[in-house]
Amino acid sequence: MKNFPTSLLGQRVLVLGGGVSGKAALRLLKERQAIPVLCNSEPISDSSVEYVREDIPLSDLLPLSLIVKSPGISPTHSILVQAEALAIPIVSEVELARAFYSGRLIGVTGTDGKSTTTSLTCHLASNDFPGATAGGNIGLAFSDFCLKPIPLTVLELSSYQLEDSGPLELNVSVILNLASDHLERHKSLDNYFAAKARIVDSRNPKHTLVTSSKLFKERIQRFDWRCSILTFGREEGNDAQILDEHQSIQTNKAKYNVSSFPLPGGHNLENLAASILAAEAIGAKSENIQKLIGTFQGLPHRFQNAGKAAGISFINDSKSTNLHSMLAGLSTWRDKKGTFLILGGRPKAEPLEPLKEFLSSGIGWVLLIGEAREKWASEISPILGSHLILAENLEEGFSQIKTAVRSGRARVSSVVFSPACASFDLYKNFEERGDHFLRLVGAWAKEEP
Template identity: 85%
Template sequence: MKNFPTSLLGQRVLVLGGGVSGMAALRLLKERQANAVLCNSEALPDLNVTFVGEDVILADLLPIALIVKSPGISPTHPVILQAHSLAIPVVSEVELARAFYSGKLIGVTGTDGKSTTTSLTTHLVSSDFPGATAGGNIGLAFSDFCLKPVPLSVLELSSYQLEDSGPLELNVSIILNLASDHLERHKSLDNYFEAKTRIVDHSNPRHTLVTSSKLFKERIQKLGWSCKISIFGREAGNDAIISEEERTIKTAKAIYDAKNFPLPGGHNLDNLAASILAAEAIGAKPENIQGLIGTFKGLPHRFQYAGKAAGISFINDSKSTNLHSMLAGLSTWKDKKATFLILGGRPKAEPLEPLKEFLASGIGWVLLIGEARETWAPVISPILGSHLILADNLEEGFAQIKNAVRSGIARVTSVVFSPACASFDLYKNFEERGEHFLKLVSDWTREEP
């Protein structure tokens, strides 16, 4: 692999950042008998490695064979700038693990749907590749299992991870979609796109890129890559043709019946089509793929059915942390006029025109919580009028939804929690936010006779 010494035995390797991926990198480096050094804002207890602070002078530590950068660390961090001036290679934790992994590899990226598609792809190949493992930005860090005899790994890869990585030499890559996200880091949509496309081994004709018809036509087709490109979408001529009416996905190898696929929404049929193309490309048999479609359980907080009370179905989509994610999930949602949509949190820097168009198409009610009220309420209120409810937090908002439903003011059949915002104004993460929603649903369910 590019950037790597022939052996890390005894070599000094600096790990910048002590998060999940940084700790996994340290464990891998110790197993490979490298001289691992942790550079972090604070020392971590019970860690048997050398520690230095973020104000370290790299010249005092030379020679340094490699720096492994955690994805949360900015590319302009002083340690990274020092590394560039000293010509010290900087790699991601994923790239480090890749150098020691010998199995087949599928990588998944995109603005939305990465986690579901990573887990779903792993599920669909499990008959043909027993022991297939999902990891990366979901579940286990790659460094924690790259030395194990895993026949196939499916990695969720964020733009932050890819930005720090050189060629990963994947067998199959998936780019699901692209929308404005993380622009505080990437500065522009073009930079964000460039980070995402690092997943593609574009000059390798044996590599397969799976992507959407929209993204292919708008951007990727212009790049003239020599890898294979498999396209999913609803148009005739695609490599995977989605029919929402028939609930089928047609490829050159099979017509897959998705009637028993348990995840709702047209966006999840996109995820299924991408997973099927990736599974076919890696060598899974169509009959085995078909047999597994109906047994996928889905992931928590991603369009998760949360229960029913007072004749209302509740959907927990707390993983929706940007507008594109919410719109992807609800653009094909049936009976929007009978839906109470819960939005809010800390909004990202995204244009609001798509939100206005969606709400004007006929959503029933909206509860808006958190910091988003300041900028979103003036946009939503002229569209929904009295069908917009504001609340400081989710618990207060739930009480208002109950009152509106019980009084007969709001006649709805579903409550969808798809915030379209980050969670950090009120919660540690989207998981904590989703668990709070599930508790509120459970409490309401117990109140019903």
């Protein structure tokens, strides 16, 4: 692979960043008998790894054959600037692992739906590729299993991971969608898309890209890419056409009955269409895909059925960390007037017009929590009036929802927790946030006779 040493045996390799992917890279390097050096803000518990601080001059560490950059590290980090000047190759953890993996490989990216589509694609291909494994930005880091004899790997790949990677030589790539996100890193939507597009082996006719018809029309068709491109959508002419009224998805190979697909929302049918195309492209048989459509369990915190309390259904979509994700999930929500939507957290730099337009379509009630109260309340209050409730945190918000329901002021059939914001104002991550929501639902259910 580009800029990659032919052997790491006895070579000193610097790993920049000691998070999940950095630690996985260290383990892989030791397995390949390299000499890993960790550069991080603080040491880790592994005493067998040499540790250096981030402010060390890179010249003090020479010779170095390679630098493995963790995705959370800024591209302008001083170590990377010095490495460029010294012509030391820089790779991502994913690129490092790719050099040692011999199975077939699918990569999935996009603003929203990556985790679901990654897991779903792996699931749909599992009968044809026993032992197929999902990883990357979901579950295990690629470096933790790239040496195993796994026939198929499906990787979730973030823009940060792709930005750091050279050609990954995937068999199939998936770009689901594109919306404003991570612009604090990428600065513009064009730069963000350019990072996502690095997933595509665009000059390889044997490579297959799966993408939405919308993204193809708006961005991809202008490029002279030589790979095969398959699109999904609801319009005729797509390689996977979603037929909502017939509860089916028609591809060039088969018509799939999706009535048993357990995930709600039109956006999840788009994820399914993408997964079907990717599974077909990698060689999964249509009859096996059909058998597995109804058995997918979904993922925690992604439109997860959180149970019932007081006759109300609760949905946990804590993974919704931007407006695009929330709007995609609720765009086809049928009982909007009977829905109590919980929004809030730390807002991202996104225009609010799409949110205001959605709320104007007739959502029942909204609870707004966290830092979003200060930034959004004045914008959406004229739309919702007394049907907007403000709370400092989720626990206080639940108390207010209970009061509104028990008094008869709010007649709702479902409570949907789809924050459309980052979680970092109140929680470590969206998982902790979603777990808190689940506990509050469980506690309410125990209060009911």
